[in-house]
Amino acid sequence: MGQKKKASLWVTGLALVGLLAGCTGGGGGTSNEAGGSATNEGDTPTAAAEGFADYSNGFPEKVQLDIPVYERAFEGWNVTDNYYTRWIQKEFGDKYNVSVNFVPITRASEVTDFEQLLASRKAPDIIFHYDMPQALAYYGEEVLQELNHDEIKNYAPTYWANLGETIEQYGTIDEKPTFFFASRPNVDNFTTIIRKDWVEKVGMKMEDLTSLEKYNEMLVKWKEAGLGTTGGSLIQNSFNFNYPFRDWPFDEKYRALYSDLSVADLTTADTERYLRNLNYQYNNGLIDREFYLRSDEPKIKAEFVAGKTGTFGTYLTNNTDVIAATLKNNPDAEFAIMPPYAGVPEGREPQGRAYWPFGFIMGINYESTDMERAAVWMYLEWMSQPDNLFFLQNGVEGENYTLDKEGVAVRDPDFKGESVLAQNNNKDYWALVTETAQYPDPATTLAANKRNWSPPGHEYLADDMIKYYDEVEEFRTPDALYTVVLDSVNDYKADLNVLFQELYLKIALAPEDQFDQLYEEAKTQYLNAGYQEILDEKQKAIDAGQYK
Amino acid sequence: MKAVSNAPVGSKKRFDVWGFIIHAALVVVSLVCLLPYLHIVAKSFSEDAYVIANKVYLLPKGFSIEAYTKIFADASILRSLYVSVIVTVLFTILGMIVTICAAYPLSRRQLKGRSTLTFIFLFTMYFSGGIIPEYMLINNLGMLDTLWSLILPLSFSAFNLLIMKTTFTHSVPVSLEESARIDGAGHFRILWSIVLPLSKPILATLSLFYAVGRWNAYQDALFYIKHNVDLRPLQLKLYYLIVQASESFQLEATQVTLSNPEVMKAAVVVFATLPIICIYPFVQKYFVQGTMLGAVKE
Numbered sequence: 001m002g003q004k005k006k007a008s009l010w011v012t013g014l015a016l017v018g019l020l021a022g023c024t025g026g027g028g029g030t031s032n033e034a035g036g037s038a039t040n041e042g043d044t045p046t047a048a049a050e051g052f053a054d055y056s057n058g059f060p061e062k063v064q065l066d067i068p069v070y071e072r073a074f075e076g077w078n079v080t081d082n083y084y085t086r087w088i089q090k091e092f093g094d095k096y097n098v099s100v101n102f103v104p105i106t107r108a109s110e111v112t113d114f115e116q117l118l119a120s121r122k123a124p125d126i127i128f129h130y131d132m133p134q135a136l137a138y139y140g141e142e143v144l145q146e147l148n149h150d151e152i153k154n155y156a157p158t159y160w161a162n163l164g165e166t167i168e169q170y171g172t173i174d175e176k177p178t179f180f181f182a183s184r185p186n187v188d189n190f191t192t193i194i195r196k197d198w199v200e201k202v203g204m205k206m207e208d209l210t211s212l213e214k215y216n217e218m219l220v221k222w223k224e225a226g227l228g229t230t231g232g233s234l235i236q237n238s239f240n241f242n243y244p245f246r247d248w249p250f251d252e253k254y255r256a257l258y259s260d261l262s263v264a265d266l267t268t269a270d271t272e273r274y275l276r277n278l279n280y281q282y283n284n285g286l287i288d289r290e291f292y293l294r295s296d297e298p299k300i301k302a303e304f305v306a307g308k309t310g311t312f313g314t315y316l317t318n319n320t321d322v323i324a325a326t327l328k329n330n331p332d333a334e335f336a337i338m339p340p341y342a343g344v345p346e347g348r349e350p351q352g353r354a355y356w357p358f359g360f361i362m363g364i365n366y367e368s369t370d371m372e373r374a375a376v377w378m379y380l381e382w383m384s385q386p387d388n389l390f391f392l393q394n395g396v397e398g399e400n401y402t403l404d405k406e407g408v409a410v411r412d413p414d415f416k417g418e419s420v421l422a423q424n425n426n427k428d429y430w431a432l433v434t435e436t437a438q439y440p441d442p443a444t445t446l447a448a449n450k451r452n453w454s455p456p457g458h459e460y461l462a463d464d465m466i467k468y469y470d471e472v473e474e475f476r477t478p479d480a481l482y483t484v485v486l487d488s489v490n491d492y493k494a495d496l497n498v499l500f501q502e503l504y505l506k507i508a509l510a511p512e513d514q515f516d517q518l519y520e521e522a523k524t525q526y527l528n529a530g531y532q533e534i535l536d537e538k539q540k541a542i543d544a545g546q547y548k
Numbered sequence: 549m550k551a552v553s554n555a556p557v558g559s560k561k562r563f564d565v566w567g568f569i570i571h572a573a574l575v576v577v578s579l580v581c582l583l584p585y586l587h588i589v590a591k592s593f594s595e596d597a598y599v600i601a602n603k604v605y606l607l608p609k610g611f612s613i614e615a616y617t618k619i620f621a622d623a624s625i626l627r628s629l630y631v632s633v634i635v636t637v638l639f640t641i642l643g644m645i646v647t648i649c650a651a652y653p654l655s656r657r658q659l660k661g662r663s664t665l666t667f668i669f670l671f672t673m674y675f676s677g678g679i680i681p682e683y684m685l686i687n688n689l690g691m692l693d694t695l696w697s698l699i700l701p702l703s704f705s706a707f708n709l710l711i712m713k714t715t716f717t718h719s720v721p722v723s724l725e726e727s728a729r730i731d732g733a734g735h736f737r738i739l740w741s742i743v744l745p746l747s748k749p750i751l752a753t754l755s756l757f758y759a760v761g762r763w764n765a766y767q768d769a770l771f772y773i774k775h776n777v778d779l780r781p782l783q784l785k786l787y788y789l790i791v792q793a794s795e796s797f798q799l800e801a802t803q804v805t806l807s808n809p810e811v812m813k814a815a816v817v818v819f820a821t822l823p824i825i826c827i828y829p830f831v832q833k834y835f836v837q838g839t840m841l842g843a844v845k846e
Binding site: 071072073074075076077078079080081101103104106107108109113116117119120121122130131184187188189238261298301302305306307315317318319320321322324325326328329355359423424425427435436437449452453 | 595596597598600601602603618621622623624625680683684687692771774775777778785788789791792799800801802803804805808809810812
């Protein structure tokens with residue numbers, strides 16, 4: 001027995017030593033590699049100072065250019081190997097001795113994907129995100145290298161001409177040039193559809209919906225007539241819910257302090273007004289009783305399509321299935337665009353959040369070499385050429401589309417040939433330079449957009465949407481953009497988002513007489529959970545003028 | 549003609565309360581398993597408009613097989629099916645070889661220190677490195693984006709080893725082995741000609757455990773298969789189809805509807821589950837026998 005025990009100790013000891021040895025081996029390897037990449041980073045400024053190598057005839061050695069592309073799992077679409085990726089390789093890659101590899105990034109979990117790829121040192125040369133706080137988080141993790149604007153100018157003059165100003169204005173963090181961008185033309189097709197037949201059934205007209213009070217009045221009538229409620233959903237990200245409840249004109253510093261898409265504001269009077277209205281709607285049965293369970297679009301859509309709710313916020317597109325599906329379930333349904341004033345209390349203005357003038361926010365992977373970085377600029381330059389961009393956006397003339405007399409590409413929706421576009425018109429490839437397709441003049445662009453936005457047989461919806469968009473133009477302003485990393489935001493935002501959800505629902509679902517007490521308690525709890533620290537850090541940055 | 553009664557002679561059927569409760573509980577539990585699947589099947593054969601409106605429950609509404617036509621026209625789904633089949637087959641074969649080769653020696657009394665070795669295997673069931681160290685290990689071994697990352701790491705299961713070891717110990721009498729040895733058989737001959745043929749039920753059961761486990765798993769593929777989309781197994785493909793565009797992205801200008809139709813998703817779920825459902829009935833008789841093995845000690 002004693003011998004047995006000894007033997008077992010021996011074996012366990014051996015196993016442990018083996019494990020430890022394994023750990024050291026791995027660590028050593030990593031630190032060596034890290035040393036290698038540091039040299040690359042160090043090279044950047046020297047190379048810049050000496051002028052830039054000429055690669056216009058191609059790189060002297062094959063460059064591996066890894067470009068991230070959103071994976072949206074479209075049926076029948078291979079995101080890394082298709083007609084267009086092969087075309088890019090042929091037209092750009094082969095010309096400059098570059099091997100263009102596309103790295104799929106799952107749209108719904110992009111940060112996880114990037115972090116994993118970064119951890120395994122296989123991240124693409126470009127690291128992108130749509131949202132500034134997350135882009136700053138990448139910067140904070142030191143996975144982006146410092147840029148040289150002259151280098152971009154040198155290798156990508158067309159791209160720089162289009163976006164240089166934006167890059168200079170917004171791309172510098174802590175005085176280091178870090179980000180470059182895709183352009184974002186001033187358009188938006190996110191809107192709210194309302195059941196026009198319901199509005200008219202209760203004796204009202206669309207023009208009557210001039211304020212939140214009127215809208216609530218109509219909801220009461222909907223309820224009395226047994227029609228349904230307004231649609232609702234769980235607030236879980238992109239916190240821009242209280243803009244219509246804010247004062248106008250606004251105080252710039254106040255807005256900088258409290259506007260943040262990534263962290264909700266629970267403590268201001270604006271949010272209190274928003275919550276009071278939500279609480280009123282809930283307690284009086286005017287909003288979807290289970291709005292807090294509608295956590296994604298299909299769930300919200302299901303209620304609208306089934307005829308249980310009368311409003312639905314969505315991107316209005318010509319291939320939307322919501323109209324046809326609703327008509328199938330409710331043959332008498334008629335639709336209209338909800339006027340922006342219907343969500344605004346009397347005496348206030350239809351404020352909204354304007355987009356910043358850029359789409360993708362991009363940085364260069366800290367491990368990318370000088371040549372890879374140059375290849376990125378050349379790729380952007382190549383894609384900025386109108387012919388290349390138009391081909392990527394529209395495909396082959398005569399197959400994918402025909403040009404109408406206005407010069408707008410009219411797509412053949414039934415085309416299924418080899419050069420078929422991805423379901424979102426290849427946007428994930430060309431979004432590196434622009435967020436929406438543009439024609440040389442605004443009128444043609446508008447005509448083309450209208451085609452994309454008009455559901456067949458309901459073209460007036462796109463017209464109304466554009467009309468309202470233009471009407472409230474002056475009340476749409478962009479948030480402040482900080483030029484320093486706000487550590488407290490990165491530290492607390494995940495926890496605060498969870499807490500916000502818990503607290504706002506508790507307040508919204510409470511009986512009306514408990515509102516004040518619950519709201520006061522929630523404010524204290526939220527501030528103590530980290531929001532106060534965020535406010536303090538933001539205030540400091542605002543006082544130091546570190547925002548735009 | 550006399551009427552013939554089917555009732556057993558002399559036995560008066562008594563209402564058995566416990567029997568009823570047990571049956572009722574079994575029915576409820578089976579329905580809990582069955583209904584969600586029926587719901588998905590019904591959705592996959594319905595028209596999109598009714599599925600979007602959540603109006604399809606257990607019977608299809610507006611019958612359509614368009615989604616299935618699309619699946620068979622989609623090369624990437626068929627490619628994923630192919631990957632899944634290859635991975636599952638290799639994984640199961642390898643897993644069984646490794647498990648048998650570990651279980652047989654550990655079940656023999658001649659092996660010195662076998663309880664320590666067993667403990668070391670057992671230890672891994674309680675403690676493991678966790679996801680991040682595993683990911684780093686796979687990365688350092690250069691297995692990311694290869695089929696091996698889906699085959700090797702999980703191919704040995706300590707749990708299955710313990711079941712098999714117990715079965716070998718108890719189902720194959722030592723005297724049988726001794727008689728073989730007298731006839732001049734070595735360990736491999738004994739394993740191959742005596743132990744394995746006598747343990748068919750447990751082999752079938754564990755093969756099924758391995759195969760089903762591998763077929764249904766997607767998390768490791770989610771971590772390890774990133775660059776090479778051609779190596780995505782079916783379950784991972786399914787995962788992408790289901791999660792994609794499940795939230796709206798407010799900062800992204802979208803000019804088209806981005807989500808795949810609900811019917812399509814349901815059809816892929818059915819498509820991915822079907823192979824397992826087809827295999828189960830054939831292995832089931834071994835399965836029942838096998839899980840009972842080693843449970844009773846004589």
